[in-house]
Amino acid sequence: MDNRVALMAIIVEDKDSVKELNELLHEYGEYIVGRMGIPYHKRNISILSVAVDAPNDIISSLSGKIGKLKGVSIKTAYSNVGNANG
Template identity: 30%
Template sequence: MAKRIGVVGIVIHEPKTVAEKVNTVISDYGHIVIGRMGIPKPEANVGVIALIIEGTTDEVGALTGKLGNLPGVTVKSALTTQSLEEEKNHDR
């Protein structure tokens, strides 16, 4: 299956209660994470994480599914429409 590059946005409500579980899931999928930026907002009791990922749609779906099943976690993803394999072949 071809890989795609994309972004996963994660909003964590009440991060003190679930942040450890979020970090565990992200670590489990570390092989598809290219970059990560996290912004804490303790005054709003919210945290936001942006992940730059490169993986198959199955891998991204598994990551976002596990994160989305955690209580107080909202996840959205956006992937490129063209696979990286198509890009490589196009450049030749």
């Protein structure tokens, strides 16, 4: 199955979900190209961007699990870049 490159935009409004979010990101760590987190103290939220390179079903699985966390919103944008291996 071909890998796709995607960017996940995540907003955390409930700080109690941060531990679960980090555990999920660690679980899927082999697919993560990079991540950046920005605490936005003025609004009491955190904003994360996570770049992934993975099969579509892996990206969908991670996105779905993150979206089920309390107080967490996620949107995923997919590139049209094909598999780097071929």
